[in-house]
Amino acid sequence: MNRHLVQRLGFAMLGLAALVVVVPILLVIGTIVARGMGAISWEFLSAMPREGMKAGGILPAIVGTLLLTVGTALAAIPVAVGGAIYLAEYARDTWLTRAIRLAIINLAGIPSVVYGLFGLGLFVLFLQFGTSILAGSLTLAIMTLPIIISTAEEALRAVPVEFRTVSASLGGTRWQGIRNIILPQALPGIITGVILGLLRAAGETAPILFTVAAFFLPHLPRTVLDQTMTLPYHLYVISTQVPGMPPQIQYGTALVLLGLVLSLNVVATIIRSYYRRRRQW
Amino acid sequence: MDRLGRVRWTEFAVETLIRVLGFSTIGFVALIFLFLLQQGLPTFFEIPLGNLFGTRWYPTFDLFGTLPLVLGSAMVTILAMAIALPLGVATAVFVREVAPDWAREILKPMIEVLAGIPSVVLGFFGMTVIAPLVRESLGAPTGLTAFTGALILAYMALPTLISVAEDALDAVPKSYRDAGLAMGATQWQTIWQVVVPAARSGIVTAVMLSMGRAIGETMAVMMVTGNAARMPLSLDSLFRPVRTMTATIAAEMGEVAQGSTHYHALFGIGIILFLLTFIINLTASSTIFKKRHRGGLR
Numbered sequence: 001m002n003r004h005l006v007q008r009l010g011f012a013m014l015g016l017a018a019l020v021v022v023v024p025i026l027l028v029i030g031t032i033v034a035r036g037m038g039a040i041s042w043e044f045l046s047a048m049p050r051e052g053m054k055a056g057g058i059l060p061a062i063v064g065t066l067l068l069t070v071g072t073a074l075a076a077i078p079v080a081v082g083g084a085i086y087l088a089e090y091a092r093d094t095w096l097t098r099a100i101r102l103a104i105i106n107l108a109g110i111p112s113v114v115y116g117l118f119g120l121g122l123f124v125l126f127l128q129f130g131t132s133i134l135a136g137s138l139t140l141a142i143m144t145l146p147i148i149i150s151t152a153e154e155a156l157r158a159v160p161v162e163f164r165t166v167s168a169s170l171g172g173t174r175w176q177g178i179r180n181i182i183l184p185q186a187l188p189g190i191i192t193g194v195i196l197g198l199l200r201a202a203g204e205t206a207p208i209l210f211t212v213a214a215f216f217l218p219h220l221p222r223t224v225l226d227q228t229m230t231l232p233y234h235l236y237v238i239s240t241q242v243p244g245m246p247p248q249i250q251y252g253t254a255l256v257l258l259g260l261v262l263s264l265n266v267v268a269t270i271i272r273s274y275y276r277r278r279r280q281w
Numbered sequence: 282m283d284r285l286g287r288v289r290w291t292e293f294a295v296e297t298l299i300r301v302l303g304f305s306t307i308g309f310v311a312l313i314f315l316f317l318l319q320q321g322l323p324t325f326f327e328i329p330l331g332n333l334f335g336t337r338w339y340p341t342f343d344l345f346g347t348l349p350l351v352l353g354s355a356m357v358t359i360l361a362m363a364i365a366l367p368l369g370v371a372t373a374v375f376v377r378e379v380a381p382d383w384a385r386e387i388l389k390p391m392i393e394v395l396a397g398i399p400s401v402v403l404g405f406f407g408m409t410v411i412a413p414l415v416r417e418s419l420g421a422p423t424g425l426t427a428f429t430g431a432l433i434l435a436y437m438a439l440p441t442l443i444s445v446a447e448d449a450l451d452a453v454p455k456s457y458r459d460a461g462l463a464m465g466a467t468q469w470q471t472i473w474q475v476v477v478p479a480a481r482s483g484i485v486t487a488v489m490l491s492m493g494r495a496i497g498e499t500m501a502v503m504m505v506t507g508n509a510a511r512m513p514l515s516l517d518s519l520f521r522p523v524r525t526m527t528a529t530i531a532a533e534m535g536e537v538a539q540g541s542t543h544y545h546a547l548f549g550i551g552i553i554l555f556l557l558t559f560i561i562n563l564t565a566s567s568t569i570f571k572k573r574h575r576g577g578l579r
Contacts, residue, residue: 004467006469007467007468007470011375011469014372014374014379017371017375018371018376018380018384021368021372021395021436022387024436025394025395026391028402028403029394031410082298082301082302082303082305083303083305083306085302086303086304090296090300090303096304099307100307101566102566103306103309104306105562106310106558106562106563107306107310108562109490109497109558109559109561110310110313110497110555110558111496111498111499111527111554111558112500113497113530113531114313114497114551114554114555115313116531117530117547118316118317120534121316122312122316126316142309142313145306173288173292175291175295196397199397202399203397203399203401203402204400206400209535210534210535236401236404236405239405239408239504240408240504247409254402262398264397265393265397269390269393
């Protein structure tokens with residue numbers, strides 16, 4: 001067979017593989033949007049669940065997920081950005097630095113349910129936070145660290161070395177240079193990383209199973225030591241644990257969760273491409 | 282304190298803080314392992330080894346055989362990788378070597394979107410859409426099978442697989458491609474006989490990292506595999522319910538009494554999972570570090 005024909009066929013196969021990857025993604029999103037749209041109403045988003053969660057809204061789950069995400073952000077951002085600054089600006093290539101990188105790769109690879117066990121052992125039992133927003137946020141924060149650290153480190157490293165030399169030549173100390181020049185330049189990249197990490201946390205179920213998640217609560221959480229319902233756990237509950245659940249409510253919940261996560265994704269993409277185009281170096 | 286003194290002091294304080302934060306990740310890995318050990322080690326004293334490595338997991342009858350769970354995880358993961366590997370490598374090659382710009386502009390964000398879809402949403406989709414399809418096409422009593430789980434898992438492994446493999450292809454110097462083409466090879470021949478072999482170690486890393494993700498995936502797997510803890514010994518057990526290690530922990534931890542043998546056993550499974558993913562990631566990252574030292578003009 002003619003080798004140029006082989007190439008044509010081969011490229012067509014590769015394109016086909018890419019289609020096989022992409023089409024199901026569109027199918028998943030399309031199905032959930034099509035079947036969930038009908039459930040979305042002001043009541044669905046703003047009311048408490050009624051009749052054994054088979055009617056009413058999902059407000060406590062939405063509020064719970066937002067609270068957990070904020071909690072995760074508060075705990076994860078300072079540690080992750082500090083860690084990234086260390087790796088990008090201070091660390092030299094020693095075995096200790098390598099150990100840190102290994103630790104980050106491993107943190108990224110630890111199964112989500114194992115984070116759940118760890119959160120149960122450390123935060124819920126040992127530190128006696130109980131099943132609470134505090135325990136869940138801290139568990140999710142540790143899980144989010146590797147994502148934020150790697151993206152933030154990349155953003156810091158992308159700032160040209162001249163910025164550092166100029167800062168130093170003007171008599172600035174290392175920290176003054178980082179705070180006044182490098183961090184502001186890397187900020188869009190860091191924010192992108194933070195959003196990517198948080199959207200992962202917002203969609204996670206396994207780490208919060210034993211650390212925060214409540215099957216059903218008739219009220220909103222009042223303190224950080226309260227349990228809360230969350231969107232992903234609520235979707236799990238109403239699709240596997242409650243028989244006779246109206247599919248529309250299931251798909252509606254899935255749509256709200258998917259919408260939240262995908263809109264964060266879009267925001268991250270926009271920030272990244274906007275600043276990439278505007279950047280002058 | 283004079284102004285210079287203050288600057289020096291701030292400098293020192295900040296640097297110390299940043300150092301501590303930098304090292305904190307090591308501390309977290311250690312802490313996670315420590316707490317798994319603290320809660321899980323008693324398993325190995327409370328349950329005789331013969332029981333622990335037995336073939337039956339029925340905690341209500343004090344049977345804690347982890348073998349069906351380990352094999353369940355292994356079967357679902359291997360099948361998922363068998364689906365994901367050709368698809369992922371082909372897509373990475375397509376995106377990096379062949380695709381026109383407009384196709385790349387669509388593909389890359391789509392793959393990022395896939396990475397962002399929560400696993401519980403994919404599990405829900407698998408339960409309500411894929412499982413009925415599997416059931417009808419097989420004529421089986423249930424669509425919640427190892428195969429269904431592997432299918433969903435393959436797509437969850439794809440984003441990692443594709444992006445790491447693409448980076449590996451990207452790291453192959455352009456001169457390699459030019460040399461291939463200059464020898465009279467077609468682009469297709471150059472890709473498979475020069476570029477992909479040169480990126481081999483990176484592609485292996487991609488496979489290992491995504492396999493680590495697949496073993497650890499919990500919610501989607503729990504929702505679509507049917508969760509029957511039986512030994513998957515024959516080929517047709519692919520189309521029967523199966524139960525993984527992760528699903529066992531997630532499903533049972535809520536119901537066990539704290540400090541009971543069953544509770545410790547679930548943490549014991551957590552230790553196995555931790556060590557398994559730790560080894561996989563360690564092996565995968567050793568090739569990452571090697572790659573950094575490779576020369577070549579770009």
